[in-house]
Amino acid sequence: MNASVVRLAVIGSRASWGRLLGITAGVAVGVTLALLLGAAYQGLSARDARSSWMSASGEYVVGGDTGPGAVTADTASLGNDRVLLAPTTDRHEGARIVRLDVAAPVTSNVTIPGITDLPQPGEYYASPALIDRIERVPSGELGDRFGTLAGTISDSALASPDSLVAVVGTKTSDLIERPVTQTVTSFTDVSYRASTNYQTVAIVGAIAVLFPVLLLVSIVTGLGAAARRERFATLRLIGATPRTVAAIAAAETAATSLLGALLGVLLAALLGPVAALVSVDDGKFFPADLAVTSLTAATIVAVTVAASAITAGWRIRRAGIGPLGQTKQRPEKTPSWLRLLPLVGGLGILITTTVAVLAGLPVPRVGTVVIIGFTITTVGLLVAGPYLTLLAGRIMARRSMSAAGVIAGNRIRRTPVATFRSVSGLVVAVFMVSVFAGAATTADQGVAPGDGPGLLPVSSLIQYLDPMFAAANPAPTEAVQARLAVITGVTGVTTIFTMQSGDGPDANRLLMSADAAHDLNLGPVPSATVVSIDSDALSGAPAVFTAAKATDVAELTPSILLIGTDGSTAAIERARTALQVDAIAGTGWMPAGTRTDLADDRLQSMAASFANLAYLGIGVATLIAGLSLAIATISAMIDRRRMLALLRLLGMNLAGLRRIITLEAAAPLLSVMAISIGLGLLVADLILVGLTDGGRSVGWPDARYIGALLASAVLALAAVAVAVSRLGQNSDLAAIRYE
Amino acid sequence: MTALIQARGLRKSFGSTDALRGIDLGIQQGEVVAVMGPSGSGKSTLLHCLAGVVLPDSGTVSVGGTVVTALSEAHRSKLRLTQFGFVFQFGQLLPDLTAVDNITIPLLLAGMKRRQALTAAHGWLDRLGLAAAADQLPGELSGGEAQRVAIARALVTRPSVLFADEPTGSLDSLAAENVLVAMLELVRGSGTTLVMITHDPRTAAYADREIIVRDGQLAATDRVGIA
Numbered sequence: 033m034n035a036s037v038v039r040l041a042v043i044g045s046r047a048s049w050g051r052l053l054g055i056t057a058g059v060a061v062g063v064t065l066a067l068l069l070g071a072a073y074q075g076l077s078a079r080d081a082r083s084s085w086m087s088a089s090g091e092y093v094v095g096g097d098t099g100p101g102a103v104t105a106d107t108a109s110l111g112n113d114r115v116l117l118a119p120t121t122d123r124h125e126g127a128r129i130v131r132l133d134v135a136a137p138v139t140s141n142v143t144i145p146g147i148t149d150l151p152q153p154g155e156y157y158a159s160p161a162l163i164d165r166i167e168r169v170p171s172g173e174l175g176d177r178f179g180t181l182a183g184t185i186s187d188s189a190l191a192s193p194d195s196l197v198a199v200v201g202t203k204t205s206d207l208i209e210r211p212v213t214q215t216v217t218s219f220t221d222v223s224y225r226a227s228t229n230y231q232t233v234a235i236v237g238a239i240a241v242l243f244p245v246l247l248l249v250s251i252v253t254g255l256g257a258a259a260r261r262e263r264f265a266t267l268r269l270i271g272a273t274p275r276t277v278a279a280i281a282a283a284e285t286a287a288t289s290l291l292g293a294l295l296g297v298l299l300a301a302l303l304g305p306v307a308a309l310v311s312v313d314d315g316k317f318f319p320a321d322l323a324v325t326s327l328t329a330a331t332i333v334a335v336t337v338a339a340s341a342i343t344a345g346w347r348i349r350r351a352g353i354g355p356l357g358q359t360k361q362r363p364e365k366t367p368s369w370l371r372l373l374p375l376v377g378g379l380g381i382l383i384t385t386t387v388a389v390l391a392g393l394p395v396p397r398v399g400t401v402v403i404i405g406f407t408i409t410t411v412g413l414l415v416a417g418p419y420l421t422l423l424a425g426r427i428m429a430r431r432s433m434s435a436a437g438v439i440a441g442n443r444i445r446r447t448p449v450a451t452f453r454s455v456s457g458l459v460v461a462v463f464m465v466s467v468f469a470g471a472a473t474t475a476d477q478g479v480a481p482g483d484g485p486g487l488l489p490v491s492s493l494i495q496y497l498d499p500m501f502a503a504a505n506p507a508p509t510e511a512v513q514a515r516l517a518v519i520t521g522v523t524g525v526t527t528i529f530t531m532q533s534g535d536g537p538d539a540n541r542l543l544m545s546a547d548a549a550h551d552l553n554l555g556p557v558p559s560a561t562v563v564s565i566d567s568d569a570l571s572g573a574p575a576v577f578t579a580a581k582a583t584d585v586a587e588l589t590p591s592i593l594l595i596g597t598d599g600s601t602a603a604i605e606r607a608r609t610a611l612q613v614d615a616i617a618g619t620g621w622m623p624a625g626t627r628t629d630l631a632d633d634r635l636q637s638m639a640a641s642f643a644n645l646a647y648l649g650i651g652v653a654t655l656i657a658g659l660s661l662a663i664a665t666i667s668a669m670i671d672r673r674r675m676l677a678l679l680r681l682l683g684m685n686l687a688g689l690r691r692i693i694t695l696e697a698a699a700p701l702l703s704v705m706a707i708s709i710g711l712g713l714l715v716a717d718l719i720l721v722g723l724t725d726g727g728r729s730v731g732w733p734d735a736r737y738i739g740a741l742l743a744s745a746v747l748a749l750a751a752v753a754v755a756v757s758r759l760g761q762n763s764d765l766a767a768i769r770y771e
Numbered sequence: 772m773t774a775l776i777q778a779r780g781l782r783k784s785f786g787s788t789d790a791l792r793g794i795d796l797g798i799q800q801g802e803v804v805a806v807m808g809p810s811g812s813g814k815s816t817l818l819h820c821l822a823g824v825v826l827p828d829s830g831t832v833s834v835g836g837t838v839v840t841a842l843s844e845a846h847r848s849k850l851r852l853t854q855f856g857f858v859f860q861f862g863q864l865l866p867d868l869t870a871v872d873n874i875t876i877p878l879l880l881a882g883m884k885r886r887q888a889l890t891a892a893h894g895w896l897d898r899l900g901l902a903a904a905a906d907q908l909p910g911e912l913s914g915g916e917a918q919r920v921a922i923a924r925a926l927v928t929r930p931s932v933l934f935a936d937e938p939t940g941s942l943d944s945l946a947a948e949n950v951l952v953a954m955l956e957l958v959r960g961s962g963t964t965l966v967m968i969t970h971d972p973r974t975a976a977y978a979d980r981e982i983i984v985r986d987g988q989l990a991a992t993d994r995v996g997i998a
Binding site: 439446675681 | 848881
């Protein structure tokens with residue numbers, strides 16, 4: 033192949049330069065995002081692996097056990113190969129702190145990642161973010177909970193620079209009293225048991241974002257295809273073989289893709305530190321987490337260039353370009369209804385699973401089944417898209433009363449695959465955001481309501497006690513109550529009792545003296561010495577006092593301390609710290625929290641973190657999809673210059689042409705997006721019901737969802753508007769003369 | 772008698788090439804005019820100037836008293852929609868529309884209801900012997916059929932002038948004859964003026980008058996008078 037011929041064929045005009053520039057820029061954007069996405073996925077895995085030591089576990093300690101190897105209050109009973117570990121989740125100003133209390137002899141051989149030595153009683157190691165926080169606020173609000181700082185946990189053992197982690201040295205005698213205490217022999221060989229659901233959803237999400245990126249690359253490499261086909265037809269006329277023109281097309285695309293891919297690598301390297309600032313799940317990334325490795329970069333560049341070049345050559349060969357132009361008209365194959373099958377199959381899996389769960393039937397690995405159903409549904413939506421687009425086109429072509437509608441409708445029904453391709457990125461983005469936004473609404477359902485008549489104030493701290501210990505040792509509890517009462521901002525301390533055994537009207541209810549109930553000021557209190565409320569009052573249900581059967585709280589077991597505060601953050605944190613410093617035996621296993629803190633359970637935080645991740649991904653996907661739509665629309669106009677000019681010749685004005693182009697983009701977009709929204713919310717509901725045994729269902733998505741949809745719509749309209757603004761140039765009547 | 776189409780001093784250049792170098796021409800209502808001349812002589816440019824597709828650098832064109840060259844693009848679009856019809860050598864049908872839908876487009880643009888437009892389009896297909904091809908796409912039609920559909924589309928709005936650029940140039944002789952006869956029947960039956968570019972003397976022989984363009988100027992204009 034003669035290089036001069038290639039040069040003339042590829043860059044023979046100013047329009048060619050514009051096209052090549054467009055391809056290079058599009059590939060650069062695509063490769064940048066692909067690299068950042070890959071890095072983010074690897075980064076999420078890396079930080080999970082780094083922080084896996086916090087999930088170390090072993091055998092639970094049985095208090096009073098005196099058998100061989102039993103742990104006693106004497107630290108030496110642990111030997112050098114075991115430590116005691118009591119993991120808890122503490123809180124400060126709404127943020128979660130991972131607190132790991134450990135007890136071990138000084139001579140212990142066990143090591144904890146990120147710290148040099150095991151902390152001894154009274155010492156602690158903390159993550160940099162926690163140290164910053166401790167230094168920022170008075171010690172009575174946070175620092176006093178831990179003791180003396182012995183050192184910093186290094187970044188190599190932390191998930192994120194924002195991670196709040198403390199490894200606190202504690203006496204063996206204290207830890208063996210706690211129900212969560214375990215003996216652990218190693219922190220370094222903990223295999224990270226990441227939730228399969230999380231990983232699968234992360235992979236699906238990455239694919240969902242990657243899909244528009246690949247689509248963008250595919251669309252930009254097809255820019256100006258019609259003009260290029262004419263150029264290649266001329267080459268065929270002067271003697272080039274089909275193989276030669278295919279090779280020229282491949283060489284042209286390889287060169288521009290290579291340039292774009294290299295630019296993409298450069299951009300990814302520059303943008304990595306900026307992307308690391310985005311908070312995902314547990315916080316920001318360390319910049320190193322998003323560093324693109326040479327191997328990854330080389331692989332992505334090689335795959336992009338090879339795939340683009342091979343596709344370009346194949347497209348040209350398939351187009352059957354002869355000396356007189358494209359000799360083979362290749363109308364699109366009409367999509368059949370069979371394309372609906374994967375979508376129906378995916379929904380079938382989700383619906384069957386949900387029905388089975390609701391019916392109480394055993395469903396093995398329900399999480400995995402639900403994720404498989406979700407994945408098949410997502411793929412099914414993409415497979416079904418052209419068929420649904422065809423249906424929309426048919427309806428539009430039949431029902432339309434205007435020339436623009438007839439033309440656009442028929443164009444859509446003749447080219448449903450190409451039409452759907454240009455909007456599929458946005459369709460996937462909207463589907464995913466609907467699923468995640470729908471699933472995230474469960475967090476709102478679980479969150480206790482705010483303050484209101486009869487509701488326990490959200491500013492009150494709830495401290496669960498170890499009933500057995502508290503009943504046997506009332507003095508420490510009473511002493512703490514006295515000390516709490518004098519803390520500035522604490523308005524009262526109420527002891528709540530329960531029955532430890534037996535049944536009757538007081539069983540499973542929270543009991544307190546009538547005087548204490550009056551002090552809580554939650555509503556009418558019946559005239560009795562002891563009254564009770566339902567335990568749901570602790571999670572936000574209105575408190576309705578009834579007279580208890582019990583007549584003297586002294587006969588009951590103290591189970592909960594309710595600490596009223598003035599609502600200030602400082603007062604809440606001072607009280608929380610005091611409770612930990614005094615460390616009533618049997619309370620350390622579950623630090624005090626407000627009912628908002630206690631409602632913040634794992635499922636909600638997981639759903640919320642998925643939603644955050646999803647919104648981030650959707651933002652990227654939507655931008656890319658909008659860009660793709662604009663390029664696809666412009667490309668379609670360039671390729672149909674003659675048709676557009678012909679319509680102008682027939683008397684259609686520019687406004688009419690704009691309507692055609694807008695309808696061609698908007699009709700499939702809106703119809704398939706409507707299906708995406710409906711399907712997304714349905715799938716979210718099925719997933720939630722399936723995973724929670726019917727405990728939760730989808731609520732009304734929050735403002736961010738509406739915002740995301742509006743942003744998608746605005747972006748799509750902007751994309752079409754940008755494309756349509758070039759309509760004048762692409763419908764010049766001269767096209768009739770010369771094309 | 773006042774000419775329907777009146778061109779005065781038409782000049783048009785493309786870069787350094789003078790396509791038209793001062794053409795004066797008058798065409799009567801209902802007249803069939805064949806424009807002939809060698810390739811590059813300026814025939815197509817003359818036709819495009821007369822139809823308001825291209826504006827001349829100087830000179831004027833008026834149609835039915837309306838000075839086309841003074842109109843805005845929007846008004847020229849309206850003129851093309853209501854007064855003119857066009858037929859080209861090939862590639863003029865919208866590829867995504869069936870034959871019948873192609874014919875309805877000018878009517879829809881003119882504001883006619885779709886149902887009425889479809890009825891009218893089917894009527895034209897019947898007149899041209901194309902009833903069976905109504906639902907076929909342009910790619911499924913023969914060359915002759917596609918040209919007859921294009922003629923139907925050009926005449927469906929009952930224009931006062933039909934501009935045809937080599938309407939039979941891509942057809943074999945039999946198909947060309949059929950298309951030409953059909954087109955002439957229709958224009959003569961409706962009193963439509965036909966301005967037709969052709970290289971073929973046999974085609975030109977069907978015209979009332981033959982105009983020869985050479986080097987951007989009228990070389991001759993003769994009455995031939997067949998039909």
